[in-house]
Amino acid sequence: MKKILLVDDEANICFIYSEELRDEGYSVISASNGEEGLRRFEDENPDLVILDIHMPDMNGIDVLRRMKTQNPAIPVILSSAFPEFKQDLGAWASDEYVVKSSNLQQLKDAVHRQLD
């Protein structure tokens, strides 16, 4: 079973995304901030990361660049409520950028594109 690491400081988002992705047949682990996300990235060796940008301790784009330095082969989907972060060229290190929405289809499509 493919393992997805979900890094987001909003517990509700983590819960909803986890439920939906488990229903799609993936195993999901989560982290509530950038530091924890980097730790779990190293320890758990996930198949894919879904990464929030606006987090209190560490900007998701900085987390992304550190993850890609560590292992560029693991796909990372940036997931943010703010489309304006697309203008940050650091976001180019990601494999997909999905704007958060109540409809999770776009996110699920991005996950399938990267993993299937």
Next chain:
Amino acid sequence: MPELRKDPVLGRWIIISKERSKRPTDFLVEKFKVSGGFCPLCPGNEDKTPREVLSYPHNYSSADTPKDWQIRVVPNKFPALVIEGDLNKEGEGLYDKMNGIGAHEVIIESPRHEDDFAHLSPEDMALVFWAYKCRIEDLSKDLRFQYVMVFKNHGRAAGASLEHPHSQLIALPVLPRLIVSEIEGGLSYYNYKERCIFCDIVKQEIKNEIRVVCQNDDFITITPFAPKTPFEMWVLPKRHSSSFRGESDRSMNSLAQIFSESLQRLDSCIPNVPYNFVLHTQPLRSDKLEYFHWHFEIVPKLTSIAGFEWGSGFYINPMPPEEAAAFLRESL
């Protein structure tokens, strides 16, 4: 006493605040920290960018296997405007709108992450200008576009999000209001005096010397009479030319020499200064204009824009351009 100065092209008023004489050290700025980590613009990570539209020394034909490139131009991975589709212009009552069509590209100025544009060799900088020229030429073939805006954000405060040296261009289906105002200002002066206002500015500044930063046979850098910000500089060709894309390769070399010197003088005055530069050139669909002169405006990010500036369109500048030019001339 403060002084109100009128920009002769735009007719815009600027307040030059002279009460407290400032020195470059009053504008000390924080260094643009290199955050490190994976860089999508570095060699080896070409798969993280969209397929290039131009590279050097390899050409389009080898775009799939880029090697040892000096410069690359790639479409923006997450563009502000999209290239596919029709404009579909329509009105909604008195309001006009159209689809967000445009080309948004990133010019990767060097393969070296730690390079600084100001300190590129004139040869490498000339390549960047050559790339601007090539891309404007190519995008001009798309009849949906009216203008190509080339700009650079340097430093976090100026809007740069990645340290790797790069600039950007956006091809637009409409003319930016500022360019229209400059052209109208130039035309108004031309109708009155039958001369290009920019040519007259160049001649007067060469004669007066007081606002000249540096010059060579082909180009001059000045601090304009009514600058928006401290240490603002304009780089202009000395002979009349309205179109940047009409310039020769030799001209790009000469431009790079003066541009490089201008930025190095600025960096020497105020180390690590964040800045933007923008190319002002004639619209894609215009024939040569007798009353407009292409130029670059280099605008250091040293002051903030607040309510008064937004409300009035005025800018308050605490550094008279004559003093800024003197500091810049003495800086190297």
